Each structure stands twice: as C-alpha cells, then as structure tokens.
Amino acid sequence: MTILEKWVEQQAELTKPDKIHWCDGSEEEMRHLIEIGQKKEKINGGPVFFELNHKLWPNCYLHRSHPSDVARTEHLTYVCSPEKEDAGPNNNWMDPDQAKEKLRKLFNGCMKGRTMYVLPFIMGHPDSPYAKACVELTDITYVAVSMGIMTRMGKKALEKIGNSSDFGKGLHSIGDLDPNNRFIMHFPQENLIWSIGSGYGGNALLGKKCFSLRIASYLGLQQGWLAEHMLIIGIETPQGKIHYILAALPSACGKTNLAMLKSTLPGYKVWTLGDDISWINIGKDGRLYAINPEFGFFGVAPGTSMKTNPIMIETLKAGTYYPTLFTNVALNKDTNEPWWEGINEDIPKNLIDWQGRKFVPEQGNAAAHPNSRFTVSIKQCPVLSSEFDNPAGVPISAIIFGGRRTQTVPLISESFDWINGGFSGARMGSETTAAATSKVGVLRRDPMAMLPFCGYNMADYFKHWIEFGKRINNPPKIFSVNWFRKDNGDFLWPGFGENIRVLKWIIDRIENNIGAKETPIGFVPHIKDIDTTGLDIPAENLEKLFEVKKDEWIEEINDIEKFFAQFGKRMPQEIWNELEKLKKSI
Numbered sequence: 001m002t003i004l005e006k007w008v009e010q011q012a013e014l015t016k017p018d019k020i021h022w023c024d025g026s027e028e029e030m031r032h033l034i035e036i037g038q039k040k041e042k043i044n045g046g047p048v049f050f051e052l053n054h055k056l057w058p059n060c061y062l063h064r065s066h067p068s069d070v071a072r073t074e075h076l077t078y079v080c081s082p083e084k085e086d087a088g089p090n091n092n093w094m095d096p097d098q099a100k101e102k103l104r105k106l107f108n109g110c111m112k113g114r115t116m117y118v119l120p121f122i123m124g125h126p127d128s129p130y131a132k133a134c135v136e137l138t139d140i141t142y143v144a145v146s147m148g149i150m151t152r153m154g155k156k157a158l159e160k161i162g163n164s165s166d167f168g169k170g171l172h173s174i175g176d177l178d179p180n181n182r183f184i185m186h187f188p189q190e191n192l193i194w195s196i197g198s199g200y201g202g203n204a205l206l207g208k209k210c211f212s213l214r215i216a217s218y219l220g221l222q223q224g225w226l227a228e229h230m231l232i233i234g235i236e237t238p239q240g241k242i243h244y245i246l247a248a249l250p251s252a253c254g255k256t257n258l259a260m261l262k263s264t265l266p267g268y269k270v271w272t273l274g275d276d277i278s279w280i281n282i283g284k285d286g287r288l289y290a291i292n293p294e295f296g297f298f299g300v301a302p303g304t305s306m307k308t309n310p311i312m313i314e315t316l317k318a319g320t321y322y323p324t325l326f327t328n329v330a331l332n333k334d335t336n337e338p339w340w341e342g343i344n345e346d347i348p349k350n351l352i353d354w355q356g357r358k359f360v361p362e363q364g365n366a367a368a369h370p371n372s373r374f375t376v377s378i379k380q381c382p383v384l385s386s387e388f389d390n391p392a393g394v395p396i397s398a399i400i401f402g403g404r405r406t407q408t409v410p411l412i413s414e415s416f417d418w419i420n421g422g423f424s425g426a427r428m429g430s431e432t433t434a435a436a437t438s439k440v441g442v443l444r445r446d447p448m449a450m451l452p453f454c455g456y457n458m459a460d461y462f463k464h465w466i467e468f469g470k471r472i473n474n475p476p477k478i479f480s481v482n483w484f485r486k487d488n489g490d491f492l493w494p495g496f497g498e499n500i501r502v503l504k505w506i507i508d509r510i511e512n513n514i515g516a517k518e519t520p521i522g523f524v525p526h527i528k529d530i531d532t533t534g535l536d537i538p539a540e541n542l543e544k545l546f547e548v549k550k551d552e553w554i555e556e557i558n559d560i561e562k563f564f565a566q567f568g569k570r571m572p573q574e575i576w577n578e579l580e581k582l583k584k585s586i
C-alpha cells in the first residue's frame with residue numbers, strides 16, 4: 001500500500017463513506033459524474049446539476065448551491081501554524097491540535113450514505129519543475145467535476161506522487177451545510193487542508209485558493225519562489241513582439257476580464273495564460289518566469305457580455321468534452337438558457353432566480369447571485385497563448401497591481417523601482433466585493449490582492465518579496481492601475497477592451513519609448529502619451545483620472561500606517577522607509 005492509499009484509507013475510516021471512487025479525470029468519467037449529480041445526488045432537496053440548452057450552450061450545466069453558501073467565508077478560514085505569530089494578523093489562527101480535534105468531530109461519519117471521490121491532480125504542467133501534485137477527497141460530484149475542469153487530473157498525478165509523501169492533501173466534505181459547522185483550515189507545515197460545510201469554489205475546490213495560494217505561498221517562502229493572486233497575459237504589439245505581464249487585482253476586481261481583453265487598438269492583441277493564480281520563479285537566466293498552475297476559469301458571471309468580455313462568452317459556448325458549469329445564475333425558463341445581470345439588456349419574461357424561484361423584478365433583488373460563477377476549461381479559450389503548456393513558464397516584463405478605488409488612486413502609475421513597487425503592492429487598498437461574504441463596497445487594505453490568501457504572516461511576505469527582488473537580474477517594472485475611479489457617481493474610464501490603451505502605455509514605458517511625469521506615488525502618464533484615438537472621453541476626465549490629490553493622500557497614508565502598524569517589529573524596515581519617503585513628498 002502506498003503512502004497515498006494509506007492516507008485515503010485513514011480518511012475513509014474517519015468520514016465513513018459508502019463507496020470510494022478514484023477519479024481519472026477522463027471524458028467518460030466527467031459525463032458519468034454529471035449524470036450522478038443529475039439523477040442521484042441531491043443538494044437543497046434538488047439535483048446537483050441541471051442540463052442547460054445544449055444547442056445554444058453546448059455541454060453546459062447549472063448548479064444551485066445552498067443559499068447560505070455562495071462566496072468565500074473569510075471569517076471561517078484559518079491558518080493553523082504551530083505559532084500564532086507565524087499566521088500573522090492577516091489570518092485567523094487556531095492551534096493545529098485544537099483545530100483537528102474540533103474538525104475531527106465534524107468529519108466523523110460525515111460521508112455516511114455518500115461516495116468519497118479521490119481526486120489526484122497536478123497544479124501546473126506535469127513536465128514543469130514548478131508543478132505540484134495534490135489529492136483532494138470530497139463527497140460531492142460538483143466539486144469532483146469542478147476540479148476535473150480546473151486542474152490537470154488523473155494518472156499523471158498518481159505517477160508523480162508514486163510512493164512519496166510529498167503531495168498536497170485536502171479533505172473536503174459539504175457536511176451539513178450549516179454555517180455554524182463550516183470551517184476551512186490550513187496546516188501549511190503539513191501540506192494539508194481540511195474543509196467542511198461548504199461547497200463554494202474558494203472554500204471547496206481545494207486546489208485553488210487553499211492549495212495554490214495559502215499552502216503554496218508558504219512553500220514559496222521556504223523554497224524561494226512566489227505564489228500570487230495574479231493573471232498572466234502576453235501582449236502582442238503591432239511589431240509582433242510579445243510582452244508577458246502579471247496583474248494582481250483583488251477578488252472580483254477585473255482579472256478574468258483583463259486576462260482575455262479584446263483590444264480596441266489596431267495591431268495589439270492579448271493572449272491568455274491565466275486569470276487568477278501565478279507561481280513565479282527565477283529562471284536560470286536570472287529573469288522572472290511565471291506559470292499558471294490552473295487549467296480552467298472560475299469566473300464571475302454578472303457583467304460578462306458580448307460587449308464587456310466577448311472572448312469569455314465564446315469560451316463558455318465552445319463546448320469540448322469538458323463540461324462547463326454555471327453556479328447560482330438565473331435561468332430563462334422558456335429557452336433553458338443561463339442568464340445574469342449584464343449579459344444583455346432584456347430581462348427574459350419567464351426568469352427563474354438563482355434560488356429556483358420565479359423572478360419578480362419589482363422586488364428589487366438580483367436574479368443571478370452577484371457572486372454567481374462559471375467553471376470552464378481554459379482549453380476552450382480562443383485566445384489561449386501557445387505558451388500556456390510551456391513547462392518553464394513565460395518570462396515576465398512587468399507586474400501590475402490594482403484595486404477598486406472610487407477615489408484617490410490614478411488610472412495608472414509606475415513605481416520607481418522593485419522595492420518601491422513592493423511598497424505600492426503592500427499599501428494597496430480596494431473596496432470589497434461579493435466574492436466574500438461580508439459587507440460590499442468597504443475600503444480595506446489588500447496587499448498584493450493577497451490579504452485573504454497569504455498562508456503566513458504578511459510582514460514575512462513583504463520581507464520575502466524584497467529578498468526575492470535582490471535575486472532577479474533586471475527586475476520587471478511595477479505598475480498600479482485603477483479602472484474604477486468615479487466622478488459624480490460615474491466611472492471616469494470606460495474599462496474592459498479600452499484598458500489596452502493603458503497596457504500600451506505600460507509597453508511604451510518598458511520599451512523606453514516615452515517619458516512620464518513624476519509624482520510622490522510614482523510616474524504618471526503625460527496625457528499625450530495615452531492613445532485615445534476613437535475614444536470619446538472629455539479632456540477634463542483624463543486630467544481627473546491621473547490626479548494625485550494631497551488631502552486624499554494624507555488620509556490614505558494614515559490608513560496605510562495603521563495597517564502596517566499591526567505587524568509590529570516583523571514589518572521590514574524597507575517598507576517603513578518607503579512610507580516615510582511618500583509622506584515627505586506628499
């Protein structure tokens with residue numbers, strides 16, 4: 001018996017499933033699991049999957065989760081390192097033994113009457129030196145199928161693991177879906193995750209945020225690399241040169257959209273490599289190389305349309321042998337098509353809301369849940385980069401940080417150097433979204449878009465970032481963006497495909513084609529250098545987009561200082577120095 005088999009057996013002794021099914025990630029298996037979810041398994045008293053109109057939406061299925069289980073639950077997510085200080089003020093913490101004792105009671109017998117699915121998968125290309133093998137155990141087809149879409153699942157993972165103990169372990173059960181019995185616990189020192197009581201993406205698809213960010217960020221700290229909440233794109237210029245760029249934006253702040261941006265500038269084209277997570281290593285040549293460890297998109301449905309993100313609509317309708325899942329969207333009863341706010345202008349006559357009830361617009365609720373999502377294979381993306389499967393990853397020319405800021409933060413700025421760029425990431429703020437269950441629209445600091453995802457003390461993370469930079473030859477330039485600045489309640493910038501104009505400025509800066517204006521927070525564009533051909537935007541709005549207002553920044557600096565102070569002595573001096581410099585120049 002291998003170490004893996006032994007581990008699976010022990011977990012089965014605890015959770016007591018009726019059956020154990022080892023998944024191979026094949027086409028037949030996916031079809032079979034969908035069928036079980038349609039006909040046998042139940043959730044909320046209904047089926048796990050509903051078939052959608054396959055003529056218009058090939059291979060697409062609808063899933064409705066428990067109404068209390070629709071987003072990540074940060075207050076129920078823990079990092080259980082032996083020492084509390086190692087989890088840091090950025091994480092909830094519980095002593096590992098205590099956490100296990102608490103959860104063992106909940107896991108005891110929780111799979112009675114159910115099947116345990118054993119999901120062996122690799123995050124990253126099997127031939128990549130940066131890839132990691134993992135196994136998740138779950139008791140619901142929704143998670144098994146979602147992981148089949150989102151990861152490279154099957155035989156290769158088992159081969160990679162062999163008889164070693166070097167693999168990520170995740171134990172998941174939907175439990176009784178009672179929020180009081182819901183916990184997502186990470187044990188970074190043991191490469192282990194225990195999650196119970198939720199079927200929602202970030203809580204239950206353990207290869208994603210739990211492993212590829214919280215656990216992987218800790219592995220990166222140990223092993224000298226970075227696991228980041230970043231998309232990866234290649235931007236092709238009219239001259240045919242491709243620059244690879246990473247961008248960190250907090251949850252529901254535009255990564256998926258930027259990852260498949262359809263350029264409105266002639267000659268420019270964006271190639272997709274990833275929309276959510278990057279693992280970044282230093283290559284033999286001393287440059288940064290990034291891989292996307294995932295194999296699919298788990299994206300926000302509302303707002304996705306032929307106007308905003310046509311390439312995603314195409315991706316969703318591409319229908320290969322991988323199924324495509326829609327979670328908590330609305331349903332057009334007449335056509336059996338999925339529907340969400342923003343997909344088109346007309347509200348269908350016979351619309352069923354995300355909870356399966358007749359939709360009554362006058363009640364003022366959304367028909368699709370604001371955090372309703374799709375799960376779709378990256379292989380269906382028509383602009384998937386030919387480098388996606390390159391085991392070495394792609395060389396990185398620039399890193400972008402961004403947030404959702406109604407005020408204060410300019411459309412684009414460029415940091416002075418790597419440490420100043422690290423500081424610009426560390427001081428990031430963003431207004432909260434429906435991706436997590438808490439109040440929406442509240443400004444919070446979200447360093448590098450990693451606040452909910454860093455598996456250890458963020459002060460150590462900042463230090464790691466700075467040290468990492470010292471090992472890179474010619475560190476990439478670092479930029480900050482904000483698509484969401486408003487004036488009188490309206491967005492100042494059209495966003496989406498028009499963001500290519502900002503990316504063009506970034507490339508012009510990388511290629512040393514243009515100058516820029518120095519401000520205390522970094523370089524901002526001379527307005528003449530932003531290509532606005534064909535764009536109907538008043539000149540005064542452009543001025544407003546790049547404004548750095550003293551009174552707003554004084555308030556901002558106070559908030560940043562308070563945030564940093566929580567980390568006490570562990571906060572690296574270099575970051576304090578950057579804050580001092582900013583203070584003085586403001």
Ligand code: GTP
Pocket residue numbers: 249250251252253254255256257258275276298299300302303304308435483484491494495496499
């Ligand atoms: P996660 O999957 O939670 O990590 O989200 P994400 O960062 O991938 O965000 P996504 O691209 O799904 O966008 C979230 C929401 O922001 C959607 O409703 C989009 O329509 C909206 N959005 C994305 N890009 C832009 C933009 O450039 N301008 C404006 N105004 N809205 C945008």
Ligand code: SPV
Pocket residue numbers: 071072200201202203208209250251252276298435436
């Ligand atoms: C996010 O919330 O940042 C997501 C969705 O990408 S989840 O996988 O649920 O974390």
Ligand code: MN
Pocket residue numbers: 229250251252276
């Ligand atoms: Mn995300």
